[in-house]
Amino acid sequence: MDAILLQVLNGLDKGGAYALIALGLTLVFGTLGVVNFAHGALFMMGAFVAVSVQNLLTISMKVRDTSITFFEAYKETPYLEVWFGDVGTTIIDYSVPISILIAIPIMLLIGLAMERGLIRHFYKRDHADQILVTFGLAIVLQEIIKANFGANPIPQSAPDIVAGSAAVGALIGAEGIVYPWWRLIYLAFSLVVIGGVFAFLQFTTFGMVVRAGMYDRTMVGLLGINIERRFTIVFGLAAVVAGLAGVMYTPILPPDYHMGMDFLVLSFVVVVVGGMGSLGGAVAAGFLLGILQSFFSMNEVKEILPGIDQIIIYLVAVAILLIRPRGLMGKD
Amino acid sequence: MSTDNEKFGTLSRRGFMKASAATAAAVAAPTILTSTAHAYVNEPKGGTVTLGFNVPQTGAYADEGADELRAYKLAVKHLNGEGDGGMLNTMTNCVLKGNGVNGKKVAYVTGDTQTKSDAARASAKRMIEKDGAVMITGGSSSGVAIAVQGLCQEAGVIFMAGLTHSNDTTGKDRKKNGFRHFFNTEMSGAALAPILKKEFGTDRTAYHLTADYSWGWSQEGSIKKYTESMGWKTAAAVRTPLGAGDFSQYITPVLNSGADVLVLNHYGKDMVNSLTQAVQFGLRDKQVNGKDFQIVVPLFSRLMAQGAGENIKGIYGSTNWNWSLTDEGSKAFVKSFGAEYGFPPSQAAHTCYVQTLLYANACQMAGTFNPCGVIDALEGFKFDGMGNGPTEYRAADHQCFKDVLVVKGNENPSSQFDLLKIVEVTPRAQVEYAPDMADVAGELGACNPGA
Numbered sequence: 001m002d003a004i005l006l007q008v009l010n011g012l013d014k015g016g017a018y019a020l021i022a023l024g025l026t027l028v029f030g031t032l033g034v035v036n037f038a039h040g041a042l043f044m045m046g047a048f049v050a051v052s053v054q055n056l057l058t059i060s061m062k063v064r065d066t067s068i069t070f071f072e073a074y075k076e077t078p079y080l081e082v083w084f085g086d087v088g089t090t091i092i093d094y095s096v097p098i099s100i101l102i103a104i105p106i107m108l109l110i111g112l113a114m115e116r117g118l119i120r121h122f123y124k125r126d127h128a129d130q131i132l133v134t135f136g137l138a139i140v141l142q143e144i145i146k147a148n149f150g151a152n153p154i155p156q157s158a159p160d161i162v163a164g165s166a167a168v169g170a171l172i173g174a175e176g177i178v179y180p181w182w183r184l185i186y187l188a189f190s191l192v193v194i195g196g197v198f199a200f201l202q203f204t205t206f207g208m209v210v211r212a213g214m215y216d217r218t219m220v221g222l223l224g225i226n227i228e229r230r231f232t233i234v235f236g237l238a239a240v241v242a243g244l245a246g247v248m249y250t251p252i253l254p255p256d257y258h259m260g261m262d263f264l265v266l267s268f269v270v271v272v273v274g275g276m277g278s279l280g281g282a283v284a285a286g287f288l289l290g291i292l293q294s295f296f297s298m299n300e301v302k303e304i305l306p307g308i309d310q311i312i313i314y315l316v317a318v319a320i321l322l323i324r325p326r327g328l329m330g331k332d
Numbered sequence: 333m334s335t336d337n338e339k340f341g342t343l344s345r346r347g348f349m350k351a352s353a354a355t356a357a358a359v360a361a362p363t364i365l366t367s368t369a370h371a372y373v374n375e376p377k378g379g380t381v382t383l384g385f386n387v388p389q390t391g392a393y394a395d396e397g398a399d400e401l402r403a404y405k406l407a408v409k410h411l412n413g414e415g416d417g418g419m420l421n422t423m424t425n426c427v428l429k430g431n432g433v434n435g436k437k438v439a440y441v442t443g444d445t446q447t448k449s450d451a452a453r454a455s456a457k458r459m460i461e462k463d464g465a466v467m468i469t470g471g472s473s474s475g476v477a478i479a480v481q482g483l484c485q486e487a488g489v490i491f492m493a494g495l496t497h498s499n500d501t502t503g504k505d506r507k508k509n510g511f512r513h514f515f516n517t518e519m520s521g522a523a524l525a526p527i528l529k530k531e532f533g534t535d536r537t538a539y540h541l542t543a544d545y546s547w548g549w550s551q552e553g554s555i556k557k558y559t560e561s562m563g564w565k566t567a568a569a570v571r572t573p574l575g576a577g578d579f580s581q582y583i584t585p586v587l588n589s590g591a592d593v594l595v596l597n598h599y600g601k602d603m604v605n606s607l608t609q610a611v612q613f614g615l616r617d618k619q620v621n622g623k624d625f626q627i628v629v630p631l632f633s634r635l636m637a638q639g640a641g642e643n644i645k646g647i648y649g650s651t652n653w654n655w656s657l658t659d660e661g662s663k664a665f666v667k668s669f670g671a672e673y674g675f676p677p678s679q680a681a682h683t684c685y686v687q688t689l690l691y692a693n694a695c696q697m698a699g700t701f702n703p704c705g706v707i708d709a710l711e712g713f714k715f716d717g718m719g720n721g722p723t724e725y726r727a728a729d730h731q732c733f734k735d736v737l738v739v740k741g742n743e744n745p746s747s748q749f750d751l752l753k754i755v756e757v758t759p760r761a762q763v764e765y766a767p768d769m770a771d772v773a774g775e776l777g778a779c780n781p782g783a
Contacts, residue, residue: 006584014578065747070663071670073747151394153604155641158612165614176588180612183580252612253577254604254639258392262577297581299568309581310544310573 002169002176007294009168013183015290016190020245021263022270022282023194024238030214030277031234034119035127037134040264041141042107042114042239046246047255048145049106050099051154057092093159096251103247104240111239115232138260146257153254158182163251182251189248193241194283200237201279210234214277269317275330285328289313372702373488373782374464380439381432381701383408383688384465386456386480387494389444392575392601393472396635396680400470400494401442402673403681407688410668411438418668419689422661422717426693433692434699445471449479456480460487466701467492469687472600472680474498474547481510488782490703492687495680497599497631498547499554502731503772508779509703511710511725513690513732514683517547518765518772520630520650521554523736523758525562527648532593532626534563539591541582541606543598544571551597553771555630559595567591572602579606583613592620594627603629604639611643632739635678637751644741644751651737653682653719654752662719676749686718690725704779722760728767730776736763 025039060076080088091098118137122130157163162181169177201207213220213227220227246255253259270289274281295301297309320327376382385404388397409415413430420428432438441463443455452471459465468484469492471477477496484491485507493501493512497520502512528536538559542548552569560566567589572582583606586594594615598606610616610627618625632649655666655676665685669677677685691706694713698705711727723734735757742753765772 002588003585006587007581010580010584013580017578065750068747070667071674071676073676073749075745075747146394151392152635153601153639155604155608155639155643157642163612164617165612178587178614180614182612252609254608254641256392256601256639259577262575294581294584297585299570299585302570307571 002174003298005169005172005174005177006179007298008291009177009179011291011294012287013179013187013290014293015287016187017245017249017286018266018270018290019194019283019286020190021242021267022274022286023197023279024241024245025267026271026274026277026279026282027197027238027241028235029271030279031210031231032115032119032123034122034130035134036119036238037131037264038114038138038141039134039238039242039267040260040262041138042111042242042260043246043249043263044145044255044257044260045110045141046103046107046243047250047259048149048246049103049243050096050156050247050250051149051255053099053102054092054095054156057095057098093157096156096158096247099247099250100244103243107240107243108236110243111236112232114239115235119235120228120232138264142257142261149257151257153256155254156250158185158251186248186252190245193244197237197241198279206230206233266313269313271327273317273320273327275327278327278329278331281327281329288328289316292316370783371781372704374460374466375783376436376464376466376701379436381434381436381695382463382465383438383440383691384443384456384459384463384468384489385440385470385684386443386445386452386459386468387470387684388447388472389442391447393447396472396495396600396633396678397445397470399635399678399681400472400684403669403677403685404440404470404688406669406672407685407692408438408440411689411692415672416664416668419661419665419686419718422664423689423693424716425714426689427696428689428693433695434701438692441465443470445473445476445480447473447476449475452476452480453483456483457487460484460489465489467691469691470494470684471496474501474550475545477501477512478505478546481505481507485509485777485780488703488780490691490706492691494684494687496547498550499772500546500550502729502774503550504774506729506731506774506776508707508730508776511687511690511730511732513687515650515652515734515736515763516731517551517554517630519736519763520551521558522763522765523738523756524555524628524630524648524650525558526758526762527738527756528559528593528628529562531648533623535621536563536593536623536626537565537567537591537621538593538595538628539567539586539589540569540595540597541579541586542569542571543574543602545574547599548597551630552595555595555597555628564593572598572606575602577605579609580613582606583610583615586610586615587613587618590620592623592625594625596627596629598629599631599633600636601639603631603633604636607640607643607647632741632752633679634749634751635680637741640741645743647741648755649739649741651739651752652679654679654737654739654754655682655749656752656754657719657737659717659719659721661717665719682719689718690715703781707779721757726767728776729772729774731767733760733764735760 058078062074065073165178270285274285296312387400410418445452467490471494474496477493481491491510542552629649632651637644694706694709697709713725716722720734738756739752
């Protein structure tokens with residue numbers, strides 16, 4: 001029983017991450033009609049905003065280790081700690097939450113630059129062309145990050161206060177169940193962001209125009225509304241969502257230049273299962289696939305079907321495409 | 333009749349191709365006609381001999397590959413008499429003079445394995461066929477090493493393995509043309525078990541998470557064998573896909589499994605991720621069966637340990653070599669490498685550097701680059717002064733036998749490179765096994781000079 005509860009939590013937590021990435025992807029497809037293979041790279045760029053912020057905060061005073069003569073080795077103490085003592089340590093401890101605030105404007109700018117500088121030239125081209133150009137862009141962004149930060153993962157930590165595990169089981173009388181605080185925060189964060197994006201599209205005039213544009217772009221244009229500009233902003237918004245997902249993910253997965261590509265394939269499966277362009281579908285499929293993946297990774301299941309955990313997501317995608325080609329919530 | 337026709341057709345086509353090849357050779361390179369026939373593939377004819385360095389230059393192991401390449405370039409410098417000579421000054425039974433090998437200057441070409449077997453084979457093939465490499469070396473994965481070793485055996489060149497830790501490389505997939513200096517999972521198991529027994533006792537239940545490929549299976553098998561023989565139980569051994577990223581769905585079942593030790597048979601990025609996540613799940617703060625829960629990472633890499641940050645501290649594992657060793661050979665290598673690049677070499681760099689020197693030395697001893705002569709020189713070759721104490725290239729399986737380092741994540745590092753603390757140097761006798769032992773038995777086959 002405990003094991004099942006743990007896997008439900010795990011599935012929700014995974015699902016939150018999938019949904020968050022897929023949300024931006026499907027938002028861009030639904031509005032701009034562009035299949036953005038660079039979306040994973042935006043996730044990765046977000047994570048590297050966190051890395052950069054941490055690097056800035058931990059610029060260190062270097063004390064040479066004189067026992068080593070063949071090369072220069074240092075014991076590093078961040079200046080923030082030297083100057084401000086415990087306050088400095090606390091600031092460094094909170095580098096991930098601080099990165100969130102910094103990532104919002106940076107990712108918005110990156111998103112707008114990407115759309116204005118490159119993607120808009122490909123609106124009227126084939127999906128194949130869009131895929132090629134965005135995939136190429138993703139590789140360029142990856143290589144830039146690799147050239148500057150190397151290929152190895154770079155550790156990031158959650159603030160000490162939430163670095164451990166929460167005894168969530170105590171709430172329901174199952175003492176043995178603990179779950180990492182940061183993962184619970186990630187789940188809550190993804191729910192808030194998803195809710196925020198939905199509310200923005202549902203309850204604001206801007207959102208209404210965007211939704212109208214998704215439905216019939218030409219008609220909205222004929223009404224004298226500059227739908228292009230709104231779609232550009234939507235692209236920026238998608239970049240921010242992907243970037244924040246990346247920042248928040250760094251304590252779970254030490255970021256490296258390739259992390260975006262690792263998530264890209266999965267998020268495309270999520271979008272396809274949910275239905276291309278359907279926001280609700282992406283979110284539902286994200287959680288569904290997260291939970292399925294967790295359950296099929298249980299040892300009891302793997303004993304009967306070895307290796308099923310590695311293919312379950314793709315099996316579901318194949319089944320959905322065969323039975324319901326438009327996806328769970330996609331429109332014909 | 334039809335058979336005759338086919339035969340005729342085949343013969344005539346082959347004859348035509350032979351004639352064209354001969355004409356092309358005659359036109360393009362008249363010297364080829366004056367030289368003697370090749371005794372072996374890629375026999376160097378000019379003043380240089382070409383080595384092929386096949387390392388991951390892209391992909392998850394690019395940093396490790398870059399370090400291997402640095403080591404190779406340093407080795408080439410030393411072989412050609414440039415720089416301070418590094419381990420050439422400390423290696424015993426060394427016949428190299430720092431004036432090249434067999435009177436030829438050492439040159440090299442490089443390839444990118446991408447840590448993918450097919451890409452690695454393609455780049456090795458290119459270096460052998462196009463660039464005339466007489467030896468291929470490098471790599472950062474057992475899957476790649478086994479694939480490239482097979483190719484080199486077929487092509488008739490020597491393969492000096494880089495970082496590969498699976499028993500299979502010199503076990504069931506051993507090849508006459510292939511040699512490995514790096515240690516293997518059997519040795520890791522034999523070296524680690526006594527330390528685990530001393531630190532954690534004999535009444536323990538282990539849970540394995542294992543990378544689902546050759547190396548992972550090999551490591552899981554070795555650690556299970558040695559821990560079970562000292563009384564540990566194994567709760568479960570779960571295979572995880574390579575590059576899974578998020579391992580949480582495999583870690584949650586550990587929490588209630590009754591296990592009190594988690595063995596992470598993961599390397600590189602997988603190790604960094606699974607360890608980071610296991611710590612987040614509170615495993616290191618947990619008490620099970622009245623004992624503190626422990627995590628073990630049987631194969632450590634300093635480069636990768638950086639990625640795990642704080643989480644690696646206090647965790648036990650094993651490694652082939654570490655820059656902090658103070659023997660003359662290690663000091664000489666760290667000094668040359670440090671002076672050249674400004675930071676210490678990794679264990680991958682060390683094994684690649686040593687392999688290059690050992691190969692060159694064998695060629696010099698044999699007086700030829702002919703793989704069969706080189707193999708004779710390397711088989712049973714005993715040496716010291718290269719950072720691992722007295723070492724022998726065992727003739728029966730082409731595996732180096734030497735001391736193994738048991739290490740622990742350093743809890744109080746004195747610098748950014750001081751990540752691993754050496755707990756014990758396990759003597760060679762304790763990690764040696766019979767070449768025909770179950771699980772590692774294999775056939776070397778015959779040497780292949782390729783021509």
